[in-house]
Amino acid sequence: WQDGQGFLLLWFWQHCHHICSSFKNYEKITPVFSYQRSYRFVADQETARAVTKDDNKILLRFCLMDLSGEQDDKFPPELKVLVNGIELDTKGGPFPMDITALCKITCDALNLIQVSSIGLGNYYVISVSLVKKLTVxxxxxxxxxxxxxxxxxxxxxxxxxxxxxxxxxxxxxxxxxxxxxxxxxxxxxxxxxxxxxxxxxxxxxxxxxxxxxxxxxxxxxxxxxxxxxxxxxxxxx
Ligand SMILES: [Zn+2]
The missing domain is CATH 3.30.40.10 (Zinc/RING finger domain, C3HC4 (zinc finger))
Known part of the structure; x- marks a missing residue:
């Protein structure tokens, strides 16, 4: 998948770029009985500069690993996700999650995302990206x-x-x-x-x-x- 492709576009959130710069942009969540994995990323300079403005946010999204077309958000079953130790509210999901307030934005700080799920045979993709909030x-x-x-x-x-x-x-x-x-x-x-x-x-x-x-x-x-x-x-x- 190319930068910005794969996920269904969010019309109120303009994709800027992916953040997980020290990692591959997308990480597959493999289909096993139970799944637990951590992802680490450091906000790059562009992100650090951008999020000082109110309309720029860091979004965390999940979708199915399916190359047949743009994918709507989809949570892995029984998803539990923590950003720097704080659990996100996934009730009522799937939806993109604004994790800006939970991220350490300085260029030398490591951010930790912990994901757990019960795998049921599907591959999922996790993505962290910088987006710009658009208005009506x-x-x-x-x-x-x-x-x-x-x-x-x-x-x-x-x-x-x-x-x-x-x-x-x-x-x-x-x-x-x-x-x-x-x-x-x-x-x-x-x-x-x-x-x-x-x-x-x-x-x-x-x-x-x-x-x-x-x-x-x-x-x-x-x-x-x-x-x-x-x-x-x-x-x-
Ligand atoms: Zn109509």
């Missing part, structure tokens, strides 16, 4: 750099829908409704957007959608409940 405004800016949907794109989608309805319901008088109210906030949409993977013309407010996902990351379209990940979102003016 950062994501809106990124969204605005993408090519927005044109009037023609929307017209094509409407025609497609009308054809579909005509065939299935045998009627030509069909009304396609699109509300200017965001289905999430029930207020007027400020930044209209939708996922290119969705088949509806109803849009939602990107600002509200990002706020919701900043609190709890699930990236599900509020209109049709299909996955609507950041890369598939476009502004639909």
């Amino acid at each position: 405004s950062n994501l809106i800016e990124k969204l605005k750099t993408k090519k927005p949907l044109t009037m023609q794109d929307t017209q094509t989608l409407i025609k497609k829908q009308l054809r579909g309805e005509t065939l299935s319901e045998d009627t030509t008088a069909t009304i396609i409704q699109c509300s200017l109210m965001c289905p999430l906030s029930m207020t007027r949409i400020v930044v209209p957007c939708r996922a290119t993977s969705c088949h509806h013309i109803q849009v939602f407010d990107a600002i509200v959608y990002f706020r919701v996902n900043e609190l709890k990351s699930n990236w599900i379209c509020p209109v049709c409940n299909s996955p609507a990940l950041f890369p598939s979102l476009v502004i639909d003016g």
Whole structure:
């Protein structure tokens, strides 16, 4: 795996680099009956400098060792993990864990991560990396750099829908409704957007959608409940 690849991207956490500089970036957790292992790392100068800023964090993540595609976070069974002797709360996981406050950041201090699990035949990967916390405004800016949907794109989608309805319901008088109210906030949409993977013309407010996902990351379209990940979102003016 290359630096920054392997794990599913976190849209609110921009990957900067991996920290375990004295070790391989990824360590496999082998499938044995019970597993106990320690990982040591020293924060390099770049990390030491970066974490003095509030929006930079050190994240600890686990996922399955699976090269078939980007992996969502996944904890090994019965995971217990300690960073410099302090046990992390893994209840409600899997999720990326912010371990910044538990790390010794000076270049001469050794950090110790102790992991234990009961192995059940799967390989897991552990990663410690430096990330930059992005804000809702950062994501809106990124969204605005993408090519927005044109009037023609929307017209094509409407025609497609009308054809579909005509065939299935045998009627030509069909009304396609699109509300200017965001289905999430029930207020007027400020930044209209939708996922290119969705088949509806109803849009939602990107600002509200990002706020919701900043609190709890699930990236599900509020209109049709299909996955609507950041890369598939476009502004639909
Ligand atoms: Zn949808």
